Amino acid sequence: MEEILSAEVVVIGGGVIGSAVAFYLSREGAEVLLVEAEDIASGASGACDGFLSLQTKSLGPHLHLALESLGLYRELAGELGPDIEFRQEGGLLLATSQDQMKVLKERAKELADHGVEVELLGISELKSMLPEVGKEVKGGSFCALEAQVNPLALVLRLVERAKEMGARVMTGCRVENIVVANDRVREVHTNSGVIRSRRVVCAAGVGSNEIGHMIIVDVPVLPQKGQILVTEPRDQSLKPIVYAAEYLGAKTGLEALTPGDEVAMKLGLGFTCEQTVSGNFLLGSTREFAGFDRNTTPEGMKAIAANAVRYLPFLGDLDVIRSFAGLRPCSPDGLPILGTVKGVKGFFLATGHSGDGVSLAPVTGKVLADLVLDGKAELDIAPFSLYRFK
Numbered sequence: 400m401e402e403i404l405s406a407e408v409v410v411i412g413g414g415v416i417g418s419a420v421a422f423y424l425s426r427e428g429a430e431v432l433l434v435e436a437e438d439i440a441s442g443a444s445g446a447c448d449g450f451l452s453l454q455t456k457s458l459g460p461h462l463h464l465a466l467e468s469l470g471l472y473r474e475l476a477g478e479l480g481p482d483i484e485f486r487q488e489g490g491l492l493l494a495t496s497q498d499q500m501k502v503l504k505e506r507a508k509e510l511a512d513h514g515v516e517v518e519l520l521g522i523s524e525l526k527s528m529l530p531e532v533g534k535e536v537k538g539g540s541f542c543a544l545e546a547q548v549n550p551l552a553l554v555l556r557l558v559e560r561a562k563e564m565g566a567r568v569m570t571g572c573r574v575e576n577i578v579v580a581n582d583r584v585r586e587v588h589t590n591s592g593v594i595r596s597r598r599v600v601c602a603a604g605v606g607s608n609e610i611g612h613m614i615i616v617d618v619p620v621l622p623q624k625g626q627i628l629v630t631e632p633r634d635q636s637l638k639p640i641v642y643a644a645e646y647l648g649a650k651t652g653l654e655a656l657t658p659g660d661e662v663a664m665k666l667g668l669g670f671t672c673e674q675t676v677s678g679n680f681l682l683g684s685t686r687e688f689a690g691f692d693r694n695t696t697p698e699g700m701k702a703i704a705a706n707a708v709r710y711l712p713f714l715g716d717l718d719v720i721r722s723f724a725g726l727r728p729c730s731p732d733g734l735p736i737l738g739t740v741k742g743v744k745g746f747f748l749a750t751g752h753s754g755d756g757v758s759l760a761p762v763t764g765k766v767l768a769d770l771v772l773d774g775k776a777e778l779d780i781a782p783f784s785l786y787r788f789k
């Protein structure tokens with residue numbers, strides 16, 4: 400007879416969100432079983448950048464969440480150790496026109512009103528920070544609080560620590576159904592058997608809608624493809640994370656910043672660049688709605704490379720050694736979907752983080768642990784409720 404497992408809490412999804420939820424739940428002494436259909440970090444969290452940015456967040460609750468998360472990252476860096484490659488060297492947002500500079504100036508004011516200091520930089524100030532900047536660049540803005548992390552290493556360390564604190568992890572374990580009886584979650588059915596549990600957290604990234612349908616709830620998360628190029632390593636020279644105003648436009652839909660040409664518009668192209676601890680540069684990225692296809696495309700890779708040398712011409716001297724694409728779990732407004740579901744006790748959502756899942760993982764893990772174990776979170780998560788879409 401098939402063995403029936405049980406767990407106090409089942410977490411579905413071994414990406415950065417599921418691993419952070421499992422970590423914080425385990426830290427609170429919960430008995431956690433994390434189930435992952437493929438392998439740990441095999442989804443978006445293993446195919447992304449590690450920007451912990453603030454200048455790109457929506458003003459208000461989203462930015463507040465990101466600030467809280469950044470605070471937790473400083474703690475986590477101590478607990479998880481140097482492997483996660485957390486570095487807080489600031490972030491540079493580059494502008495290629497005076498119109499873009501105007502938008503950055505307005506945003507700097509708004510960010511300051513929300514407690515985030517951003518320094519506006521003319522071209523000479525910018526060059527003193529980033530001498531190798533391209534001719535088209537007219538200036539930028541710098542936020543000293545912004546940071547970066549190695550997302551893959553982060554997920555692996557979170558899972559490792561959760562296991563040390565007692566969590567169990569099943570990979571190759573796909574959730575196929577969730578049984579609800581008397582308005583409460585009772586069982587999780589997987590390809591590896593049945594798990595009895597009264598509490599389930601859905602952190603299934605782009606698989607969240609499928610999970611929602613198992614309890615007859617629509618979770619509006621769509622896959623948005625992002626492509627990235629990886630260059631050969633070079634001596635450490637780039638400390639801050641660097642990105643372009645057009646990236647902010649592609650991400651937030653701010654019209655004044657959306658890319659000018661048709662191909663860039665179609666691909667949702669926006670320049671991002673970070674140098675990893677091993678010296679490679681990660682160059683991004685695109686924002687495409689192409690279903691569940693995770694392949695890179697010649698058109699996308701060419702556009703990313705051409706765009707990157709506009710901003711940092713030295714990149715043209717480096718060979719591209721690898722490329723990959725990931726699927727952002729995109730919600731209709733780009734903000735995460737956190738909280739409970741009406742009529743189904745014991746079911747919790749931690750999904751829809753769109754282009755910000757790495758940045759928001761620690762705070763999501765902490766908030767969900769509070770919610771699952773105490774019935775309420777310290778932070779106000781009402782703005783991230785599923786029901787804002789109804």
Ligand SMILES: Cc1cc2nc3c(=O)[nH]c(=O)nc-3n(C[C@H](O)[C@H](O)[C@H](O)COP(=O)(O)OP(=O)(O)OC[C@H]3O[C@@H](n4cnc5c(N)ncnc54)[C@H](O)[C@@H]3O)c2cc1C
Pocket residue numbers: 411412413414415416417434435436437438439440441442443444445446447448449450451572573574575602603604605606607610623624625626627683684685724725726727728749750751752753754755756757758759
């Ligand atoms: C190109 C690119 C660049 C990005 N850059 C950044 C950045 O710089 N900063 C930032 O903050 N964010 C960034 N993001 C966004 C970030 O990667 C995502 O928000 C984050 O990884 C989402 O994490 P997740 O755990 O929700 O999803 P995932 O990492 O996709 O994990 C979900 C997991 O659930 C599993 N799963 C699905 N269905 C089932 C099922 N039925 N049963 C069991 N398991 C299941 C999947 O196999 C998967 O492993 C980027 C994304 C991309 C694509």
